[in-house]
Amino acid sequence: GENVEQHPSTLSVQEGDSAVIKCTYSDSASNYFPWYKQELGKGPQLIIDIRSNVGEKKDQRIAVTLNKTAKHFSLHITETQPEDSAVYFCAANTGGFKTIFGAGTRLFVKA
Amino acid sequence: EADIYQTPRYLVIGTGKKITLECSQTMGHDKMYWYQQDPGMELHLIHYSYGVNSTEKGDLSSESTVSRIRTEHFPLTLESARPSHTSQYLCASSRTGDYGYTFGSGTRLTVV
DSSP states (O other), X not given: OXXXXXXXXXXXXXXXXXXXXXXXXXXXXXXXXXXEEEOTTSOOEEEEEEETTOSEEEETTEEEEEETTTXXXXXXXXSOOGGGOXXXXXXXXXXXXXXXXXXXXXXXXXX | OOOEEEEOSEEEEOTTOOEEEEEEEXXXXXXXXXXXXXXXXXXXXXXXXXXXXXXEEOSSOOSEEEOOSBTTBOOEEXXXXXXXXXXXXXXXXXXXXXXXXXXXXXXXXXXX
């Protein structure tokens, strides 16, 4: 069935370094790829998204890339700060109802 | 301010009790969802709704039920709570044509 695999499950970086989280999706009909950040005690929050007609999108220190041929998409966070510490979820949507979430990545940014 | 609200934030309840978790949104979103989040943080869809009087079961089997009588309100009910229902429950909403979700802050349920 439809599946989104997310790696790594845990990522620890030094403050100021970059962090990269990778996802792979199975449904070739997927055309919308959001990323969510979940801080402790809160619900996930949409931080950036990309549609299938775009290869890359940036918003300040975060960027997403999409390789439709390989069915890969990635989240890049540059100049990480302690407040970036959270759980990050990737997801894929076919344009209809269903959004498939990855299993999440716990990011720790060490000061 | 447009938002999505879940109450209560925390709930400890005895086995066999009936409970309702509340979810309301002020954004006029037609689609609403309930997710169960396990300790490993994975999100499991348990119910969803396309609009008023529309409800469907999600991927994860759940003993809960939902209703959608008003666009803004999507409560989840457990008729008889069990310890296996202990979890974090997240409500979300989205607008048709816009696939990003807005999540509530969640209800952490503990059944003792």
